[in-house]
Amino acid sequence: MSFSEADVQGALKNLIDPNTRKDFVSGKSVRNIKISGNDVSLDIVLGYPARSVWNEIRAIVEAHLKTALPGAGGISANVTSKVVSHAVQHGAQLVDGVKNIIAVASGKGGVGKSTTAINIALALAAEGARVGMLDADIYGPSQPTMLGISGQPETSGGNYMLPMTNHGLQAMSIGFLIDNDDTPMIWRGPMVTQALDQLLRHTRWDDLDYLIVDLPPGTGDIQLSLAQQVPVTGAVIVTTPQDIALMDARKGLKMFEKVGVKIIGVVENMSTHICSKCGHEEHIFGSGGGEKMCADYNAEFLGNLPLDIRIREQTDSGKPTVVADPDGNIAKTYKQIARRIAIKVAEMTQSHSTVFPKIVVQNT
Amino acid sequence: MSGHPTEIKLHQQSRLLEITFDDGACFQLPYEFLRVYSPSAEVKGHGPGQETLQVGKKNVGVREVLPVGSYAVKIVYDDRHDSGLYTWEYLYELGQHQADLWQNYLEWLAAAGGSREPGSEPEAKSGCGGGCGHA
Incomplete structure (x- = not known):
């Protein structure tokens, strides 16, 4: 059975990040979904620093996809954090760095x-x-x-x-x-x-x-x-x-x-x-x-x-x-x-x- | 708190500040109106009844509008007045009650014998206490 990128997105819509209490898709964390044959790889980019829970989140995501996508082969999620810059006011002097x-x-x-x-x-x-x-x-x-x-x-x-x-x-x-x-x-x-x-x-x-x-x-x-x-x-x-x-x-x-x-x-x-x-x-x-x-x-x-x-x-x-x-x-x-x-x-x-x-x- | 503005447009020819809020409200506030209702201590004094009547501002221009934190703008006028911080709330209020406030100003001006025309500035302080002596 084959599945598409949309299926992966759909599956992750039902998975709640225990830290933000939001699903990973509306949290804009899901990136770079790649499907080759039955294998799926994707990146999860968290908006908050969380080195201590990266492994935990990877396990949650992989386990969830395994049950949500019957027939999937290897599933690998790469979890990282990237802190986004605060929306800048027009004209206000930003602080460098x-x-x-x-x-x-x-x-x-x-x-x-x-x-x-x-x-x-x-x-x-x-x-x-x-x-x-x-x-x-x-x-x-x-x-x-x-x-x-x-x-x-x-x-x-x-x-x-x-x-x-x-x-x-x-x-x-x-x-x-x-x-x-x-x-x-x-x-x-x-x-x-x-x-x-x-x-x-x-x-x-x-x-x-x-x-x-x-x-x-x-x-x-x-x-x-x-x-x-x-x-x-x-x-x-x-x-x-x-x-x-x-x-x-x-x-x-x-x-x-x-x-x-x-x-x-x-x-x-x-x-x-x-x-x-x-x-x-x-x-x-x-x-x-x-x-x-x-x-x-x-x-x-x-x-x-x-x-x-x-x-x-x-x-x-x-x-x-x-x-x-x-x-x-x-x-x-x-x-x-x-x-x-x-x-x-x-x-x-x-x-x-x-x-x-x-x-x-x-x-x- | 009232809405948050999304855009401030300065119409330099017609001397109008157009402000749009995220609740859809949009006001066109003449520079003269903003100037005579400047929230600065120079104009408002330090409490009700301490206001100083502003006269001769019919043709006042705006040099620039500077952001203050994320809650207000500072308007720099070409008559060197720049000490008023106009918060979003205050601008919204000015917009909502523009007609009444303008009428109040005209009446006060008439009562004090002042004029909107430039050149009528010297010593036209109001009879209302006259502010705190700030410039």
């Missing part, structure tokens, strides 16, 4: 924004993506410590800096450019926004799928100029379940909505405290706050993380949890959150609602 910019923000300080940002970045990198980290916290840069990087970046071509690298990430922070850890940046708003712009645009980012921007807390100068001057793909809001943090997180979310930056979702940090002595788990800051916030604003709840002493110790020592204990439960949670983010970003790049309108000048 960056496909997608993801802002990590919170209303309130101290909720674990930087820790979450770095672990998400490392989780994306672990799945095979090219990832950068921009520390936009000019007054309190944390990323040099968390990434375990010291020293100063090299310059390139006079006007550019090369990003510093560690754990497979490219990184830039004002912290790399000042002499001592205790040197304060005593700057007013305009200086700070200019510094951010330089860190972003005068770093030679090398072919990044994602640039994670670790924002300072609040809804002020830095957040606003990022939203106005940079083609941000979307924002991730970090909060704790505590009412006082949620109040500010809601403001952060509303600010991004007002300036047209899409909300990717909400991460709840410090959801429970796990006692390092007895392992007892307790909702010390209350429970369900992040989920409720998401329900109120129709945002996606990306996941929650415990208040665990290991996260703090590992991250403070320059080896965040995702690289210090890559197979542990906490790293697994970060990886799940990172995959949700990547899938959401891939969906956003397919919809054109975020594209800036065309501006036409006519002599009429």
Whole structure:
């Protein structure tokens, strides 16, 4: 019995990608179908980095085709990932070497924004993506410590800096450019926004799928100029379940909505405290706050993380949890959150609602 | 939120900004109308009742329209006014209530003894508080 390319497409329409919860055809993942005799070969190109599940997906696809196409001989699916660039606004200056910019923000300080940002970045990198980290916290840069990087970046071509690298990430922070850890940046708003712009645009980012921007807390100068001057793909809001943090997180979310930056979702940090002595788990800051916030604003709840002493110790020592204990439960949670983010970003790049309108000048 | 625009067309001869939204709405907004309703602090002040009446803008031109993030445009006029950020929402509102807003402007202008004709600019501030002293 023979079959056609359409049969293969038809069969894959009924197979749901467990990660995106969409079928492979409408997810535009099926490419390059070749039929020779009874043998079928095809490529599955995922829009999100997923090195750890390529084999699993290959097995699902091959098994499905085997049952759907009676009489088929050899079936071989080649699974890869390719991250697509965010739809660019007409006229907006793109950042060279960056496909997608993801802002990590919170209303309130101290909720674990930087820790979450770095672990998400490392989780994306672990799945095979090219990832950068921009520390936009000019007054309190944390990323040099968390990434375990010291020293100063090299310059390139006079006007550019090369990003510093560690754990497979490219990184830039004002912290790399000042002499001592205790040197304060005593700057007013305009200086700070200019510094951010330089860190972003005068770093030679090398072919990044994602640039994670670790924002300072609040809804002020830095957040606003990022939203106005940079083609941000979307924002991730970090909060704790505590009412006082949620109040500010809601403001952060509303600010991004007002300036047209899409909300990717909400991460709840410090959801429970796990006692390092007895392992007892307790909702010390209350429970369900992040989920409720998401329900109120129709945002996606990306996941929650415990208040665990290991996260703090590992991250403070320059080896965040995702690289210090890559197979542990906490790293697994970060990886799940990172995959949700990547899938959401891939969906956003397919919809054109975020594209800036065309501006036409006519002599009429 | 109202629709997202798909195209902005500047008709430089007829001094009209034509904006089309993804819900099908399409508005033709004269440059003068946009200029006198600029959302900047210079025009709007810092709250209701602080508006400054704009006069003499009948022939105002637009030099360029610049994107701001993905939520607004900045319109640069040839009278050097460029501090207004027109969000999609605001442009939609201007389009929907164009007739009423224009009538309001004409009445205010008449009450204040101002004129749309260029050259009538000097010191024609309104009786309504006069803004905050921004330029």
